[in-house]
Amino acid sequence: MSKRNPHKVSFFPAGLDEYLASLCPPETPAMQWVREYNEEQVDDPLIARFPIEHHQGHLLAVEMLEAAREHKVEMADRPFRILEIGTYLGYSTQWLAYYLPKMLGEHGWQIDTFEMNEQFADIAREGFERAGLGHKIKVHVGRALDELTKAKFENDSFDAAFIDADKSGYWGYAEESHRVLAPDKKAYFDNVFLMLQPLRPREELEALGESGKDFLAIQVFNEMMRTSKKWLSHPLTPNDGMTKAIAIKPDGRYGRALSL
Numbered sequence: 001m002s003k004r005n006p007h008k009v010s011f012f013p014a015g016l017d018e019y020l021a022s023l024c025p026p027e028t029p030a031m032q033w034v035r036e037y038n039e040e041q042v043d044d045p046l047i048a049r050f051p052i053e054h055h056q057g058h059l060l061a062v063e064m065l066e067a068a069r070e071h072k073v074e075m076a077d078r079p080f081r082i083l084e085i086g087t088y089l090g091y092s093t094q095w096l097a098y099y100l101p102k103m104l105g106e107h108g109w110q111i112d113t114f115e116m117n118e119q120f121a122d123i124a125r126e127g128f129e130r131a132g133l134g135h136k137i138k139v140h141v142g143r144a145l146d147e148l149t150k151a152k153f154e155n156d157s158f159d160a161a162f163i164d165a166d167k168s169g170y171w172g173y174a175e176e177s178h179r180v181l182a183p184d185k186k187a188y189f190d191n192v193f194l195m196l197q198p199l200r201p202r203e204e205l206e207a208l209g210e211s212g213k214d215f216l217a218i219q220v221f222n223e224m225m226r227t228s229k230k231w232l233s234h235p236l237t238p239n240d241g242m243t244k245a246i247a248i249k250p251d252g253r254y255g256r257a258l259s260l
């Protein structure tokens, strides 16, 4: 029997997370292995800070399936590519990949994921091997902004992005995601409700000093997304909030149709 994660934050009524999970496909054995590792380490404050959410994983899987279908229809001459920032143990990465082999074949896709903690990156890699996905997922270890600079990804070379790392980095990750995403492709930014703290007045968050830093960063990020001409975005509401944002570019369909 797994231990309950005392750090898990859910704004849903009791039982709804579990009910939603029961409506999704079951986790694969490799996902379960990661979950069990996470739950065994529940007394480690670093590990336990990051709960793992089955239904959010499947939401990402469905979004990636749709993006992969679009990629296939567009007959792009390169593999379907996903950028993920904040790998942790690779649970979300495994969900991002969930439908891709069936839709695009074994070689039609790849994921670049960024994690600064070497121990987490090692566990993630082991999970990918167990899932048979090791050769399709590249884990970049180090501070994401530095590693992204080193990676020198080309403009417009990715088809989707999932951002789930340090909150103060979100706007920088948004800028880099926008650059590397092809026109009209989507980025997903996790935890944009961040335990509901960004709902508080700015002065209250500023008064918290260091302990309010992430809440303030998300509040500022949400405001910047709202007013940005580079994104058409809306926060979805699975639990801690996740914003879905379309990269608007002048030569893209959304940019032309909506004059954004």
Ligand SMILES: C[S@@+](CC[C@H](N)C(=O)[O-])C[C@H]1O[C@@H](n2cnc3c(N)ncnc32)[C@H](O)[C@@H]1O
Pocket (backbone or CB within 6 Å): 050, 052, 085, 086, 087, 088, 089, 090, 091, 092, 093, 114, 115, 116, 117, 120, 142, 143, 144, 145, 164, 165, 166, 169
């Ligand atoms: C919330 S967890 C990611 C959870 C994962 N996406 C999932 O759903 O399974 C955030 C991760 O971002 C990593 N991280 C935080 N700041 C980072 C940075 N500057 N560069 C790279 N990784 C970072 C943390 O070590 C942590 O593993």
